[in-house]
Amino acid sequence: MALSQSEVLAGLAEIVNDETGIATEAVQLDKSFTDDLDIDSISMMTIVVNAEDKFGVKIPDEEVKNLITVGDAVNFITAAQG
Amino acid sequence: MSGKIVVTGVGATTPLGGDVQSTWRALLAGESGISTLEQEWVARYELPVTFAGQAKVAASTVLTPQEAKRLDPSSQFALIAAREAWADAGSPEVAPERLAVEYATGIGGVWTLLDAFETLKERGPRRVLPMTVPMLMPNGPAAAIGMDIAARGGVRTAVSACASSTEAVANAITRLQSGDIDIVVAGGCEAGIHPLPIAAFAAMHALSRNNDNPAAASRPYDIARDGFVMGEGAGALVLETEEHALARGAKIYAELVGGSVTSDAHHITAPDPEGTGAARAVIAALKQANAKIEDVVHINAHATSTPVGDIAEYTALRRVFGDHLDNIAISATKSSTGHLLGGAGAIEAIFTVLALKERIAPPTINLDSQDPEIPLDVVTSPRKLPDGPILAISNSFGFGGHNAVIAFRSYN
Numbered sequence: 015m016a017l018s019q020s021e022v023l024a025g026l027a028e029i030v031n032d033e034t035g036i037a038t039e040a041v042q043l044d045k046s047f048t049d050d051l052d053i054d055s056i057s058m059m060t061i062v063v064n065a066e067d068k069f070g071v072k073i074p075d076e077e078v079k080n081l082i083t084v085g086d087a088v089n090f091i092t093a094a095q096g
Numbered sequence: 097m098s099g100k101i102v103v104t105g106v107g108a109t110t111p112l113g114g115d116v117q118s119t120w121r122a123l124l125a126g127e128s129g130i131s132t133l134e135q136e137w138v139a140r141y142e143l144p145v146t147f148a149g150q151a152k153v154a155a156s157t158v159l160t161p162q163e164a165k166r167l168d169p170s171s172q173f174a175l176i177a178a179r180e181a182w183a184d185a186g187s188p189e190v191a192p193e194r195l196a197v198e199y200a201t202g203i204g205g206v207w208t209l210l211d212a213f214e215t216l217k218e219r220g221p222r223r224v225l226p227m228t229v230p231m232l233m234p235n236g237p238a239a240a241i242g243m244d245i246a247a248r249g250g251v252r253t254a255v256s257a258c259a260s261s262t263e264a265v266a267n268a269i270t271r272l273q274s275g276d277i278d279i280v281v282a283g284g285c286e287a288g289i290h291p292l293p294i295a296a297f298a299a300m301h302a303l304s305r306n307n308d309n310p311a312a313a314s315r316p317y318d319i320a321r322d323g324f325v326m327g328e329g330a331g332a333l334v335l336e337t338e339e340h341a342l343a344r345g346a347k348i349y350a351e352l353v354g355g356s357v358t359s360d361a362h363h364i365t366a367p368d369p370e371g372t373g374a375a376r377a378v379i380a381a382l383k384q385a386n387a388k389i390e391d392v393v394h395i396n397a398h399a400t401s402t403p404v405g406d407i408a409e410y411t412a413l414r415r416v417f418g419d420h421l422d423n424i425a426i427s428a429t430k431s432s433t434g435h436l437l438g439g440a441g442a443i444e445a446i447f448t449v450l451a452l453k454e455r456i457a458p459p460t461i462n463l464d465s466q467d468p469e470i471p472l473d474v475v476t477s478p479r480k481l482p483d484g485p486i487l488a489i490s491n492s493f494g495f496g497g498h499n500a501v502i503a504f505r506s507y508n
Contacts, residue, residue, distance in 0.1 A: 035162040059226045 016095040022069065022088045029064045030084075033057050043085035051084075071095060101272050102507060103349040104341050105185025105334030106446045107177040107283075111327050111433050114153025115180055119443070120450055123432050123458045124478050128311035130325050130434050133289070141291045145303045147310035148289045149327030149434030166227055167240055168205030169287035173330035173439070174237035175244060178281055182245055185334035186346055188279060196249035196277045197242045198268045199332070200260035200284030202438030202494070204234035207290055237285050241332070249277050255438075257494030258400070259357075260284050261331065262441030265502050266355025268335045269384075278340040283442035285330030294326065300365065302402065314435075315462035316399035316406055316428035317470050324400040327434025331442030333449070350449045351505045353387065353487070356380035360497030367405055367493060371412025377499040378416045378489065385503045387487050389417050392424055394457050394481055394488035396448045399428035400435050409491065410470045425457040425479055426472045432461055441492040445502060448490045452506045455481040 017025070027041035034057055047053045053061070062073050065087070071094040073081075081087045106116050111129025113119035122129070129149040138146050155172035156164050164172055178199070182188075208231040215223050230236060235253040242251035250271070254263040261284025268280035297303045304323035306313035314325040335352055358380065360373040367374070382389065398409050414421055429447050436443060451457050457475045466474065489503045 033162070033165070035160060056226045063223060 017069070017092070019088055019092050022091050023084070025068055026065060026084065026087060026091070029061050029068060033060050033064070041084055043083065043088060045084050046082055047084065065091060069095060100338035101269060101352045102336055102338050102341050103333055103352060103449050103504070104336045104346040105181040106332070106349065106449065107180030107182070107184060108329065108331040108443050108446055109151055109153060109155070109173050109176045110329040110436070110443055111149030111152055114158070116446060118152070120447070123429060123447065124456070126432070126459050126461050126477070128432055128461060129327065130310045130313060132310055137291045141295065143291060143294050144298045145294055145305060146307045147313065147325070148294070149325060150289060151329050166231070168208040168231045168236055170201055170205055170285045171231070171237040171240045173287055173328065174199060174285040174332070175240050177283060177285065177330035177332040178241040178244065181281065181332040181334050186344070188336070188344060188346065190279050190340070192246045192248040194249055194276065194278040195245065195247040196271050196280045197238050197247045197251040198254065198264040198271065198280055198282040199238035199241055199251070200254045200264040200438050200442070201234050201237055202255070202257050202260050202286050203288050203293065205232035205236055206288055206293060208232040210290065210292060241281055245281065247281065256498035256500065257496050258435065258437050258440055259492040259494035259498035259500040260438040260441065262445065262490060262492035262500035262502055263357050263498070265333065265335070265352070265441065265445050266357055266500055269352065269355045272335060272337055278337055280335045281332055282335055283330065283332035284438045286437040286439040287328050288437060289326055289328050297326065304401065312462050314401045314431045315464070316397070316401045316431050316460060317466055317472065317474055318463050319465045319467045321401045321403060321406065323402055324430065325434040327436040328439070329436050329443065330439045331446050333442070333445060348507050350452045351507045352502065353385035353505045354381035354383070354503035356384065356501055358499045360499065362497055364497070365495045367408035368497070369408055369411070371408050371415055373497065374409060374412035374491070374493060374499045375415040377501040378412065378491070381489060381501040381503045385487065385505065387503065389420050391487040392417070392489060393486045394425045394427070394448070394451055396444045396451070396488070396490040397426055397428050398491045398493050400430055405493070406467070407469055409493070410472060422473060424473060425475045425481065427451070427458050427475050428460040429458055431463070441490065441500065444490045444492070448488050448504055451481065452486060452488055452504055455483070457481055
């Protein structure tokens with residue numbers, strides 16, 4: 015069963031916290047991964063792969079550059095769950 | 097510049113303790129850091145050697161999860177040791193451009209490399225972590241330290257097997273004498289207690305097989321020695337020009353007075369039985385120290401507990417020191433710590449520095465029946481060293497025919 019947007023956000027925040035140590039409550043929909051959360055490209059790729067495993071979706075490499083904000087990622091994952 | 101170089105900070109994590117003080121106390125107490133490995137892979141791979149000297153304090157209990165996640169275990173040990181050394185030195189104010197790192201490893205990020213290959217085989221290339229390359233590269237530990245203390249004067253890695261970290265300390269001398277650098281953080285690390293290195297060292301019959309009595313397995317100079325015992329951990333020294341250290345009122349442990357590197361070009365693993373290259377290294381270090389052989393009162397020997405290696409080092413020492421060798425207090429501290437490979441020289445440099453500062457030579461354990469072919473004055477319980485100016489050396493030799501020797505003088 016597909017997860018809601020808030021459930022995806024909570025799950026993604028856990029992945030971000032695990033990789034970077036950033037508090038889960040700081041991972042909000044309007045935050046930019048690079049500008050606000052200071053996540054580098056290496057951490058971003060690890061987060062993407064872990065999100066694929068956690069949510070059972072495929073996030074193509076060419077799509078990753080479009081995931082500017084946490085909200086972009088949450089929306090992509092929510093839609094990709096079908 | 098031609099001024100003195102001094103040691104102003106030390107840090108370590110070893111099979112005897114998670115820092116320098118606990119390691120040194122355990123060493124003086126004659127403890128062994130060697131024990132049976134409890135990991136399931138020992139039985140799974142039917143390893144012929146089932147023990148080693150594991151770090152007394154797990155790195156994961158010291159670093160943050162995020163630090164640990166991005167660093168190979170070798171770099172984790174390195175960072176812990178370097179942070180202790182840096183804090184011990186008083187976290188010196190120094191221009192980043194005048195701060196350098198000389199930090200070694202023997203093998204590099206072997207856990208990262210082999211774990212990544214397992215991931216590739218089982219889960220495919222997309223699951224290989226993007227941090228794999230910077231984690232496995234041998235300069236990873238040096239780079240991690242350099243980032244942590246903001247060293248912008250050059251970060252370098254000597255790789256010469258078991259001579260690596262002694263070579264790194266020797267290399268620091270030229271940096272500090274150049275006049276361009278005020279402080280070098282030097283040392284080395286290793287995290288090779290993994291089934292592959294154990295199997296590989298065992299395949300060449302380099303390791304002791306005393307599986308029934310691990311604490312007695314590392315026994316340099318003993319007639320029953322049958323190979324070295326793998327250890328893991330790291331050591332770091334803050335090396336500084338005396339001028340810089342005095343200007344900031346730093347405490348000074350000892351003076352680094354010499355460091356030299358030679359090579360045998362004899363055999364890829366066997367030491368030159370005549371000890372010629374090792375002897376040249378000792379002589380060059382003493383010459384740089386402007387010292388006479390009679391000045392040397394203590395040697396922290398390489399002494400890994402292999403049948404041929406211990407004799408080759410003895411031959412080299414006798415060649416250099418002649419009859420004076422009988423007056424020198426010899427410590428073979430790998431008897432307690434095991435052999436930290438690329439980290440061995442660093443922790444032994446620290447032991448040598450502490451021996452000079454506290455005027456006490458640490459014991460060699462497990463010497464039950466000394467090999468008559470190695471008539472050395474081996475220290476078997478903590479021994480007082482003489483008052484006045486004294487000099488000590490630390491030797492390290494590595495596969496590849498590498499010989500590295502460093503010399504320290506007491507500082508008053």
